[in-house]
Amino acid sequence: MAAMRGGTRWVRTGVLALLASLALLGAEPPYKRTVEAYAVPDVTLVDQDGAKVPLRSLLASDKVVVLDFIFGTCTTICPVLSAGYANLQQRLGPRSADIRLVSISIDPENDTPKVMREYLKRYRARPGWTFLTGKREDIDRAMHAFNAYIPNKMSHYPLTLIRTPRSGAWTRIFGLMSTSEFLEECRKAGIQ
């Protein structure tokens, strides 16, 4: 009996080691891409300048819209997502006016407009990148609507959603993209 328990333990250790080695080796599969339809909830959030922003009208834009879920004191995933946003703006240059970048906080209690402004400054965000906070229940509704509900911010995952203005369809990207992959996805959504 003891040996059996020991055996199970070794199997579990092996599985953990395998998972760890995949992470360490950067051997995770490329990002997962699907096309989805989402109903944006009628909630009003607050941007980095303290202005009230109706989410539905912000996202129902003629521009390509990119949406992610981040928070100001996040350690690992959000910096990569946000560096992707910043570098996309940089690479698009003047054409960055044709794209609307939106980040919704998943730590709305800590992410006040001041915290969000400082965060955007750290990433040298250009105009066209809106960081939103708000009531927890409104944020929860937004996360649910995009099948992105994260009950606890420490267990969030990398997700980028890109809206094609022509069709209103959302491209859902699970995983982290390089800038060339990000640019290619934006091109598919209509950025020339």
Place this chain on the structure above:
Amino acid sequence: MRALAVALVLAAGLAMSAGSRREAPKRSRAQILALGERMYREGILPSGEPLQGVVKGDVPVSGVAFTCRNCHLRSGMGSYEGGVSTPPITAAKLFQRQFWQFPNLTEAERVEAGVAQSKLRRPAYTDGSLADAIRTGVDPQGRTLNDVMPRYDLSPADMAILVAYLKTLSAEYSPGVTATTIRFATILTPEVTAAEEEALRVPLDNFIASHNRLPQGFGNRMYRSTSGRDMSLSHRQITLARWRLTGPPATWSAQLEAHQRREPVFALLGGMSHGDWKPIHTFCEAHGIPCLFPLTDLPVVSDSDWYTVYFSKGLWQEGEAAARFLAARPEGTAVLQVVEDTPRGRALAAGFDAAWHEAGKAPVRTVQVARDALGPETLLWLAGQGGSRALVLWAGPEAYPALQALAQSSQPPVVVCMASGLLGPRLGELPEAARASTFVTYPFRAPADEPKFARYANSLLVGLTALDNTERIYTRMYSLVEVLKQALMDMDRSYYRDALLDALGMQKDRVLPDYERLSFGPGQRYASKGCYVVQLTPGPQPVLVKRSDWVIH
């Protein structure tokens, strides 16, 4: 440039050889480590420019947004977030061989535990192989590191400084930790009563007693826990000293230093003061000693201080809530702020003013009044000046007669804001005539919702003689214990003060007594971010009715 590199490398005690004739700036070891620390924590090169790196193959990143500390945390203990496991990079880990199994055991312990032959994960880093990994993302085994780890473009000189710093990062256990014991202390300022001390000590002592009994249960069997953690080796007995301060606050720093010299502690737990916590906060910052959840209405409010973690911003947070609430109302255009001239009144006003400014509003008219001078005549006269529609009244129950007179006057303010932190147990005596127009900040869960949460604390109350929880002492010590238990587990065996704070910062949100939610995050130092605005129903036993969300945006 090369000369600079050589001087730095030699000064850092690293073995590298190169030749040069030019004079390089002479830096002491302390200066080099300070520069390395700035690279690690802030992403700034010795030149003052940010580090430059690349993630995901082609995403250039600035060191200011991608510091080492971001993912590896200030102590170097590493993190797990968003599906990415960031390994520890403390001196003890980087420069030692690492194994797949039981990675937290030292080489000697591996022999003792009978796992000395397990498979090598990587050899110990050398200066050269570490520099290669940081620049190219390839480890000494030839494996490629996850591409969210930036590949940093560092000159040899800058690399030498960073490596010198990494060799000191969490290299030795912090003071207060021995092979068998972790010492803590709790600080009590002179005015804290014996009953308050008991309510604070009993839950902590009960936790410590149960923690110290743990090894009786498992002995050495935990060597082979599947997580690789070995509870028996990581277990330390906990002791808790009582540091009772005496005399005026100006003398506390010397008293604390004497305590710390006599019996150095790893961290401070709880503690209590009815006055300003600043002298103790300043001591902790100066000596690098974590202080977890002291009970005070007057914490230091700072964006950048590191060592003290508070339940909330205290009275400051109530002032902030009032400002956010009022800024969204039409009466927010004509506000008079009357402040009792005490540290408590001024803390409320400071929080109000900061949040009012953040809301983009011009400063409000503010009058400071001596605490015993807030009679009906003074308040009526003040309110009559300048046509204010909203009154922010940072005063205690002694202002009730004035508030009543004002409410019954010919031109009462439309809105009055007060703070439960000043009204205390006499909140329920708020004059009936003023209740319809008075809004009170209340930084706790509504009383009607609280009993089921307060019950959580019962397990730690054995031996407590006075079960009055008006001051929320024992319930908050219970919350401290819950958060501390998790942090000690997450630290594993990283008994470094920064690792305790890092582990705390990576905790999930908690729903515990008193506050609707305690939330954490690297560098976040005020766990409760909320404060209700409430009104009182009529009658001798009024009920609190919420008029705002827990967090007001």
